[in-house]
Amino acid sequence: MINLEWFRTFKVIYEAGTLSAAAQALFISQPGVSLHLSSLESYAGHRLFDRDTRKMIATERGTMLYNFIIDHMNKLEEAEHNLHRKSKMEKPTISVGMSTGIFQYMLESHISELPFNLVTRFGDYPQMLQELNSGTLDLILTPQKSTQHNLEYKAFTKERIVLICGNQTDTTELDEFLLRDDRPALKEWLSVQNFYTTASDMEHLNRFWSASFDTLPSFRPKYVLPSLGSILRCLSNSKGFAVVPDFLCCNEIAGNAVKLAWEGSPPVENTLYFGKRKNTAYPQEIKYLEEILTRNWPQCHEGLTPVN
Incomplete structure (x- = not known):
């Protein structure tokens, strides 16, 4: 038809x-x-x-x-x-793509304040970039950029991928290996620990492991959970390890529910961008969302200093 x-x-x-x-x-x-x-x-x-x-x-x-x-x-x-x-008094509807972690920690509590309707999508970054280009999404928060000429990106902040553990985890040996910079012993010791990861992918763990040990992990995480938030709740006041973006665990570290075990060497960082179409019908609504995310983004350390 x-x-x-x-x-x-x-x-x-x-x-x-x-x-x-x-x-x-x-x-x-x-x-x-x-x-x-x-x-x-x-x-x-x-x-x-x-x-x-x-x-x-x-x-x-x-x-x-x-x-x-x-x-x-x-x-x-x-x-x-x-x-x-x-119908001009009806609220416009804005479609936004981001990770579930960013939504839960930075935007979820502000939904009732929004002067417009909101539709959120959680997918992989290539998919979100494609949907932004096609007009399905109006705004995305992404570490990846594409080459489409009708899209524009604004650097927003940086996230660092770090190794954390529950506060009941014994890290005595880990600290000794780090003090001596004994990478082979550190790699062997970490490989037999209980790791948590998400069901969607192991991208964070793979990138952190490759940067630190120049290889992919040879083990499979013991616990596969639906989201990074689930991992933090399971690790809080417990035992085990996970590799997560540092902004997600700032509150848990500050409250001593989890510990920052290792920031990695060299550090693994992503620049996060606001991505949108150059010609959008909702510039004010998108600006409103950008301001909320910028205002509520945590600054755990220099790795999370907003990019101007």
Whole structure:
């Protein structure tokens, strides 16, 4: 079945003259505009534009289609504007992508304060970048950047990946190995300890282990839990080890529920970025979210100094 959004995109391309200008007017990515046009041309069975180096030139069939739909599209847009005026008091809905840890620790308690509706997504970073580019997400917090020209990134802060343990864990041998910088003995000792990790991936543990010992861990963590928050609750006032971002465990370390066992050497750090589309329909709402996250981000040590 034909998608009516294809006609809206076709009309804007015809009037704007270029795919990039149409993308800006529609607040979607240029690949999204191209997809709508190619889908409409495939459905029609004819080219609707000739692609020039600087401008999209309508073919004869393209001009015929434009003249046929323009009155109907204008009436639909008028109806849309009238409906928007009637519902202008309704809150906009902002879609945000971030890790579950960041959401739980930095944003969850402020949901009731938001002057707009919020939809959150938790996935891997490549998926969130793709959804930001396609318009499914309005804002993401990510350590990864992509090369799409319609996206922009603002450095926000740094997170350090650290080794922690429950406060009942005996770290006497660990401290001795660290004091002597005996990496082989340290690696062997840690390999037989009880480790916690999340069900989604072992990225933090793998990166920390590779940086410290120049290899991937040869063991499987004993406990696989659904989230980093679950790991901290299980470690609090208990025994065992985990590798987590330091901002997640600031309160637990300050309250002596868990201990900072080792910051790693060399340290493993990520720069976190706010990612958004250059042309967004919700600049004020996105700024509001950025300010909340910036204001509530913990500063455990120099590894979490906000980036200006």
